Amino acid sequence: MGLGQEELQIGAWDGANKAKESTGKKNKSVKRVEEREEQPGCWIKFPLMGSCMSSRSKVDTSISSASTRCESKSTNEASSHEARDSAAKAGTGLTVVSGSTTTTTSNTDSISSSCKVGEELKVASQLRKFTFQELKSATRNFRPESLLGEGGFGCVFKGWIEENGTAPVKPGTGLTVAVKTLNHDGLQGHKEWVAEVNFLGNLQHPNLVKLIGYCIEDDQRLLVYEFMPRGSLENHLFRRSMPLPWATRMKIALGAAKGLAFLHEEAERPVIYRDFKTSNILLDTEYNAKLSDFGLAKDGPEGDKTHVSTRVMGTYGYAAPEYVMTGHLTSKSDVYSFGVVLLEMMTGRRSMDKNRPNGEHNLVEWARPHLGERRRFYRLIDPRLEGNFSIKGAQKAAQLAHACLSRDPKARPLMSQVVEALKPLLNLKDMASSSYFFQSMQAERAASFNGLKSQNSLGRNGHHLPMRSLSNGPHASPYRHSPKPNVKSAP
Numbered sequence: 001m002g003l004g005q006e007e008l009q010i011g012a013w014d015g016a017n018k019a020k021e022s023t024g025k026k027n028k029s030v031k032r033v034e035e036r037e038e039q040p041g042c043w044i045k046f047p048l049m050g051s052c053m054s055s056r057s058k059v060d061t062s063i064s065s066a067s068t069r070c071e072s073k074s075t076n077e078a079s080s081h082e083a084r085d086s087a088a089k090a091g092t093g094l095t096v097v098s099g100s101t102t103t104t105t106s107n108t109d110s111i112s113s114s115c116k117v118g119e120e121l122k123v124a125s126q127l128r129k130f131t132f133q134e135l136k137s138a139t140r141n142f143r144p145e146s147l148l149g150e151g152g153f154g155c156v157f158k159g160w161i162e163e164n165g166t167a168p169v170k171p172g173t174g175l176t177v178a179v180k181t182l183n184h185d186g187l188q189g190h191k192e193w194v195a196e197v198n199f200l201g202n203l204q205h206p207n208l209v210k211l212i213g214y215c216i217e218d219d220q221r222l223l224v225y226e227f228m229p230r231g232s233l234e235n236h237l238f239r240r241s242m243p244l245p246w247a248t249r250m251k252i253a254l255g256a257a258k259g260l261a262f263l264h265e266e267a268e269r270p271v272i273y274r275d276f277k278t279s280n281i282l283l284d285t286e287y288n289a290k291l292s293d294f295g296l297a298k299d300g301p302e303g304d305k306t307h308v309s310t311r312v313m314g315t316y317g318y319a320a321p322e323y324v325m326t327g328h329l330t331s332k333s334d335v336y337s338f339g340v341v342l343l344e345m346m347t348g349r350r351s352m353d354k355n356r357p358n359g360e361h362n363l364v365e366w367a368r369p370h371l372g373e374r375r376r377f378y379r380l381i382d383p384r385l386e387g388n389f390s391i392k393g394a395q396k397a398a399q400l401a402h403a404c405l406s407r408d409p410k411a412r413p414l415m416s417q418v419v420e421a422l423k424p425l426l427n428l429k430d431m432a433s434s435s436y437f438f439q440s441m442q443a444e445r446a447a448s449f450n451g452l453k454s455q456n457s458l459g460r461n462g463h464h465l466p467m468r469s470l471s472n473g474p475h476a477s478p479y480r481h482s483p484k485p486n487v488k489s490a491p
Helices: 049-054 056-061 075-089 107-113 132-138 190-200 233-238 246-266 321-326 331-347 363-371 376-380 391-404 415-425 436-456
Strands: 033-035 147-150 155-161 175-181 211-217 220-226 281-283 289-291 312-314
Touching (some): 190 220, 331 363, 376 391, 391 415
Antiparallel strands (some): 211 220
């Protein structure tokens, strides 16, 4: 198999990486950042699965009470966790805001201070309006067995409704849906709920999750989505024992890229997604990717404007550096986030992982030196694939990720160009496992590993120490004894 590096021909950004890279001017005032910490889960974050279940009694009490609340972590716990991470973020331009001083208004205050809901919502006619009682019955009284997950917005429950109506039906019949409730004590509030309805209610595309309807009664805020059987990309990449095949990863990358391209270049008004990450990419039965969670989405700049000025929000590890430093949001911020996710798909590593050795915590910084080199890029590929990936496809994916992650936003490609670059990568058959170079590299790795193992097993006097078996503790290999996947999923 030939290993000659082929250049990606993507029009405007061909050769753009040679431009001078810059992170933009630093803001004179310190920017506040709201960090939504990544947690493992099937669809969205699952840090408080137990508290979601324990809140069922609240759901049952009354419509006017905070019935769908999921008890969140205490302020002290959140503050201590953020303080623990602050040292790692020092020098990145990020200022961590404690839970008690976060820039997000509480949901209760936001709801009471907001203008009339009818004036805020630009509800599309095709959305169904549910009553709280209908959704309570559809989810079987919000019982724990119906729980799919939990995130910043609230808890997500599986339910069943009529195919073309709002009435609940017997489980296993009618239309299967995912019902997302508003957590009154959570990170996202009424504004984000309104943004979700307004964006997903008016945007339709095969690579965006479908919003079926909503419920708003007193202080109740619920959203009803199509059910996504295979859950999130995050779950398949990081929590399943069987690795996703390379071709499936490229299919998912292409679908997600099409979703972003639609938002940026095809929608009636340009939209900046602002929270592109693996947990927000949902998969249907055929592994078609759909973007979900539009709570942080913003209308893009129009006319002569080059950017949208906004407070910095999103997920640490995915946000573009110039956006973190200046608060200037553009579609190229999403392109950077796409580059991070593409790297995660190539490597099988999380964007931020403090369990890794020093120098490997930040995926982008660790991978950047390998991206532009013909031979070194092999070190990036998920070892669980065992050579079952396309050589040419992996090379071009690495080049594409390198372009998306350029420190100069203007040098990054448009998402439509990313789509065109990914299309040819789906059906390539030049498997690395049959490459002489890859086999030589694997043999070299094995020899190096065996030499290190032999060296570590010798005592001070040259005597062999007893070998210890791998444990399942926090420092065990992520590729052995993977946790049992949570087969439940939601949008």
